[in-house]
Amino acid sequence: MDKYSINQFKNGLKLMLDSNPCSILNNEIVKPGKGQAFNRVKFKDLITGKTLIKTFKSGEFLEGADVMELDLQYLYNDGNAWNFMDPHSFEQYIIDGITVSSVKGYLVEQDICIVTLWNDNPISITPPNHVILEVFDTDPGLKGDTIGASGKPATMNTGVVLQVPLFVSIGDKVKVDTRINEYAGRA
Amino acid sequence: MIRNTLIKKQLIIQKIRQFFKEQEVLEVQTPILQNTSTSDVYIDSISLTINTDIGIQSIQYLHTSPELEMKKLLAQGSGDIYQICQVFRNNEYGKQNFNEFTLLEYYRLGFDIHQLMADMINLLKMLGIQDKVYQLSYAQVFNQYANIDILNTDIASLKIIASKLGLSTDFVWIEDLQMLLFVHLVEPKLKNLPLCFIYDYPKSQSTLAKVKNQVAKRFELYLNGVEVANGYDELQTKDEYQQVFICENNKRKQFSKLISQIDVSFLSKLSKPLPQCTGVAIGINRLLTQIN
Numbered sequence: 001m002d003k004y005s006i007n008q009f010k011n012g013l014k015l016m017l018d019s020n021p022c023s024i025l026n027n028e029i030v031k032p033g034k035g036q037a038f039n040r041v042k043f044k045d046l047i048t049g050k051t052l053i054k055t056f057k058s059g060e061f062l063e064g065a066d067v068m069e070l071d072l073q074y075l076y077n078d079g080n081a082w083n084f085m086d087p088h089s090f091e092q093y094i095i096d097g098i099t100v101s102s103v104k105g106y107l108v109e110q111d112i113c114i115v116t117l118w119n120d121n122p123i124s125i126t127p128p129n130h131v132i133l134e135v136f137d138t139d140p141g142l143k144g145d146t147i148g149a150s151g152k153p154a155t156m157n158t159g160v161v162l163q164v165p166l167f168v169s170i171g172d173k174v175k176v177d178t179r180i181n182e183y184a185g186r187a
Numbered sequence: 188m189i190r191n192t193l194i195k196k197q198l199i200i201q202k203i204r205q206f207f208k209e210q211e212v213l214e215v216q217t218p219i220l221q222n223t224s225t226s227d228v229y230i231d232s233i234s235l236t237i238n239t240d241i242g243i244q245s246i247q248y249l250h251t252s253p254e255l256e257m258k259k260l261l262a263q264g265s266g267d268i269y270q271i272c273q274v275f276r277n278n279e280y281g282k283q284n285f286n287e288f289t290l291l292e293y294y295r296l297g298f299d300i301h302q303l304m305a306d307m308i309n310l311l312k313m314l315g316i317q318d319k320v321y322q323l324s325y326a327q328v329f330n331q332y333a334n335i336d337i338l339n340t341d342i343a344s345l346k347i348i349a350s351k352l353g354l355s356t357d358f359v360w361i362e363d364l365q366m367l368l369f370v371h372l373v374e375p376k377l378k379n380l381p382l383c384f385i386y387d388y389p390k391s392q393s394t395l396a397k398v399k400n401q402v403a404k405r406f407e408l409y410l411n412g413v414e415v416a417n418g419y420d421e422l423q424t425k426d427e428y429q430q431v432f433i434c435e436n437n438k439r440k441q442f443s444k445l446i447s448q449i450d451v452s453f454l455s456k457l458s459k460p461l462p463q464c465t466g467v468a469i470g471i472n473r474l475l476t477q478i479n
Contacts, residue, residue, distance in 0.1 A: 018353060029281025030374065033407060033417040033468075034394050035366040036229045037281070040375075055371040057355050057363075 002064040006039045006056050014046070014067035017054065021046045021065035021118045030055075046116055047123050049102075068117045074107050082107065084115060095122045105160030106131050106178040127178045132187040133158055135172045151183070196475060199314055200271065203291060206313050210306075212267040212293060217256030219272070225251040226435040226447040227394075231277035233286070249275035252468060253292050254395075258421070259456045261294055261464060269293035271471065283413060289471035296464045300404050300420050303465040304384050307408065307416065311382070315478055316410070318382035325388050325402075333372035337365060338389055338401065359441070362391040378412035385409065395422050395431060408469075410477040418467035425457035 004015060009027040016022070022043040031037040037058045044051055046067065056062075072084035072093060082100045084093040093115065099122055100107070106127040107113070114126040138154035151163040156176070164183045168174060173187035207214065224232035225248075232248040239245050250256070253270050260268055274290045295303055308320055329337035335348065345364040346356040354371060358364050377383055386406035388396070393403035396419035404420035422428055429449070436446050 029284060030370050031229075031279065031281065031284050032366045032370065033414055034227065034229065034392065036363055037279075037284075038367060038370050040370065053371075053375075055354055055367060057357075057367065060355060 003061040004064055006058055006060050006062075009039065009041060014065040015043070016063045016065045017043055017045070017052075020048070021067050021123070022052075023067070025051065046118065049124070066119050070115050070117060071112050072115045074109060074111050074113055076109060077104075077107075084113070087112070093122060095125065099123060100125060103127050103178070105156065105158045106133075106176070107158065108132065129177065129179055130175050130184055131178055132173050133160070133176050135164070135168055135170050135174060138164065138168060138170060140169065195478075199475060199478060200471075202313055203271070203310070206310050207269050207293070210267070212269050212295070213265065215257065215260060215265070215268045215270050216272070217250075217253045217260070217270060219250050219275075221248045221250050221256075221450075222448070222452070223450045224248045224445055224447040226432045226439070226449075227251065228435050228438045228442070228444075231444070232447075233275045233277045251276050252290065254466070254468070255450055255453045257292060257294060257466070258461060259453060261296075262456045262459065262461050267293075267295050283473065285472075291469040291471050291474075292466065293469075294421075294464050294466040296462050298465045300386055300406050300418060300465055303418050303467060304386070304406055304408075307384075307418075307467065307469075314474070316382060321380040321383040323380075323383065323385055325385055328373050328377075328385055329369070332376045333368060335368065335372075337368075360391070360438070362389065365389055365392065374409075374412060377409045380409070381411050383409045394419070395428070396420055397422060406467075410474070413473055413477075414470075415473045415477070416467050416469040418465060420465050421461060423460040423463065425454050425460070428457065429454060 004013060009024055011024055011026065013024045014021055015024065022045050024041060025044050026042040028040045029037055030040050039056045039058065040053060041056060042051060042053050070086060073087045075083040075085050077083070081097070082095045082104070084095060085091065095115070103125050108131050111128055111131060113128065115122050116124045133156040136155045136157045139152050151165050153161055154164040154168060155161050160181065162176065162181050162183055164174060175184040175187050176182070177184040204214065224234065230251050232251055234246050234248050236244050237247050252274055253272055257268060257270060269291065271289065271291050273287055275287050277286065279286055295306060298306065304322065326338050329335045342361040342364060345361065345368065349356050349364060349367060352371065354367060384406050387402040388405045390398045390401060390403050393405070396403045396405040398404070406418045407414055408416035422431070432449050439446055
């Protein structure tokens with residue numbers, strides 16, 4: 001794998017850190033008045049999702065990570081695994097429940113997700129920013145209510161629970177912002 | 188918009204001049220073109236070629252700081268002086284570092300670093316920076332934010348700490364490790380102390396400051412976590428300066444960096460030592476960004 005010098009660091013570059021693939025979020029050069037320049041680098045660990053900050057001295061090298069991001073279409077869940085397909089090559093990817101666990105409530109059949117592969121293995125999935133989900137269960141709807149500060153919890157057909165306005169009823173389709181797990185409007 | 192920015196800068200520089208006028212600190216201008224490059228290990232001079240006569244060229248350097256030229260004046264009896272000038276440094280880039288920036292440098296005779304910090308607090312107040320003032324020693328901040336007894340920890344132990352944090356340990360000199368740990372563990376926390384002076388540095392980081400009671404009599408000013416000023420209780424004798432220059436050049440040699448000629452014109456002015464004085468360099472651009 002290629003090595004990258006600190007001077008080549010830029011946002012989005014994928015590197016190996018503590019044997020996990022990480023993506024650079026921010027790279028800041030810090031130079032003490034009388035000292036050597038250092039780079040303070042903020043990383044996102046692509047496996048754990050955690051953000052970490054490391055400091056390197058100029059001239060150091062880090063190994064690149066063999067990470068690829070693919071736009072894959074979610075097909076179906078067969079009970080054990082989640083099946084995705086590359087809509088261009090029709091190649092299928094079978095992804096286990098651990099990798100999917102944090103986002104499975106946002107997986108809607110036919111939606112295009114970003115799947116991150118490391119050494120050809122899927123390590124994380126990013127669903128679209130907005131998905132359309134159906135309300136599976138909630139208290140009965142009230143007419144005339146508008147979006148207010150208060151709402152009510154609703155369980156979606158995928159299992160996620162979020163606050164919705166009072167007028168939403170079972171069977172309604174709603175738009176959900178997957179980044180913050182919030183109601184984003186009627187579908 | 189640009190005019191508003193220019194007006195703000197003009198106003199602040201006027202206030203700085205007013206402050207020094209009231210204190211009878213004299214404004215000076217010293218040569219920007221130098222015959223020698225800086226000996227600072229981690230600062231590089233920008234060189235240029237000058238035609239001294241038809242066909243005869245000489246290499247000169249833009250000053251990286253007006254320090255030595257101002258000290259020549261102090262040695263000759265100038266009294267308290269200040270200067271606002273552009274300085275030039277090679278290989279500096281980043282969010283807070285540029286190849287050219289404006290520096291305010293001033294020297295007060297008879298002051299120690301605590302008197303100089305008090306003087307700076309007055310200057311900052313005049314410029315509208317009125318936050319609560321924190322004054323902490325280097326040892327205190329390390330103890331508080333990193334739980335390290337920095338003055339009594341040797342290089343081997345610092346390497347172990349750095350290694351546990353996943354940081355570089357490939358350093359020959361202890362000061363580099365101290366600075367790395369400072370940058371990594373302490374500096375991010377200084378954002379919580381909007382106006383903070385850090386003083387009494389490890390003697391390994393003394394540079395041109397006096398060492399007393401095992402610590403270098405230096406301070407740095409941090410505004411919202413950004414280093415803005417660097418102050419020293421200045422060395423006074425020719426021998427002390429000569430020793431520092433030789434030591435720094437030896438370090439430059441190890442990095443295969445340009446070795447600076449010893450500034451003979453500076454040392455020759457020190458046949459009589461400098462008067463007891465403290466001096467501070469303040470980054471004007473960084474300061475401006477902190478003033479509303």
